[in-house]
Amino acid sequence: MRGEEDASFREFARARTIALRRTAYLLCGDWHLAEDLTQNALIKLYGVWPRMQRSERIDNYTRRVLLRCWLDEQRRPWRRRERRDGVLPEAPASEPGESGLSDVLVRALGKIPPRQRAAVVLRFCADLPVADVATALGCSEGTVKSQTARGLDALRAVIERWEAVA
């Protein structure tokens, strides 16, 4: 990779890392894993950067790579085991009400099937149009709509079940 290509990649990475990590977090529900996924996606993107950098679809392509990394992570035989030392990973302070609501939604997202979760996260949390979600997921727009609808139903069912128990 030439010097200017490397420089443009670094600029892209600096600009997108936080947004990518946020999307990754909504998919996996773990900030540390989200950073792993973001790094893996950026490293994979680096290999194709010379031919992709000027593409209008570079953001969609990057999201697609991130999704692939996360789906691969789902298939891993041994997922990251929670640290057993009783030490919480650093959690930022925030308004209790807001944090509680977000926490419930993020945890509920973690209970629905991966592809439905991906569709819901990209469509609503990342606010992407259906066509962009379809590109990122590598499926038709019709599939995005059905996955999104099923994902919302599943999400609602999880939250209602928790509310009934609480």
Next chain:
Amino acid sequence: MDESELVNRLRGLALAEPALGIDPDEVATRAARRLRQRRATMGAVVAVVALAAAVVAASATNLTGAEPADIGPPISTEFPSPQPDPTDPHDLSGAAGRNRAHLRQVIGTVLPATQQVSVGDFKQYNRYDVRLWAQLISQVEFTDDAGPAAFYLEVAGPGVYGTADTACNPNLVGRDGKPAVEATLPDGKHLRCDTIPQPGGSTLVLGENGEPGATEHTLSRVSGLYALLYRSDGSVVGLSNDDKVSNEVAERFGQPNPGGTRSRFPLTEQQMIALVTDPAFTLR
């Protein structure tokens, strides 16, 4: 909650994001180094293939009665294995190879009644995670009289896990700083977790894994066993041993009905202990 309310909540989801723990420039530098390494490996493969082709061509010429060619010393056509990068302190490829070779050597002794044993590569899944990079995991597959099975053996360096004295602590801190609620099985019991001191200062932890129940804090059944050996140097060897059979594993062993659950766990407690207490599994 109706659908529009749910969508609005998702759109307005406010996350309290922690400070970024990765440096995009450092990631780019690693990516560049990895790309160079991959190209170097590909170059080596191409060179080996070209040499092999030259040897074959020379032999063919010889068979047709032409002048014998000077083909030089014999060459290796073995695929070049990834070479450890001495400049990268997070590169565990050397240890991965050694652990796999050792596991392949001992597995027949530990599991004598199994067939078609396959020992997977020790993979370093979290290479770019500053906390968890020192961790190698191998998947072992086999079949026995209870059908296909798989278990996972992990070797972790100091700092990846906590300490043995808190491994079975039921009062772990849960989400938002609240005490964690320990999940219960249908009979009201909790999952087993025993801490057993070993000679030489290490500690063995034997525990059960559970399958999620109908609610967040319930479990439907015990689905597996795990063993963790906390060594005195801080490293940990772990083994996870569930009765579930993935579709991939079942298909590899030609099962007509993929997936499902075995009638017993793949390894007995003694077999698990034999593997995790083997001192040859290290990251050095």
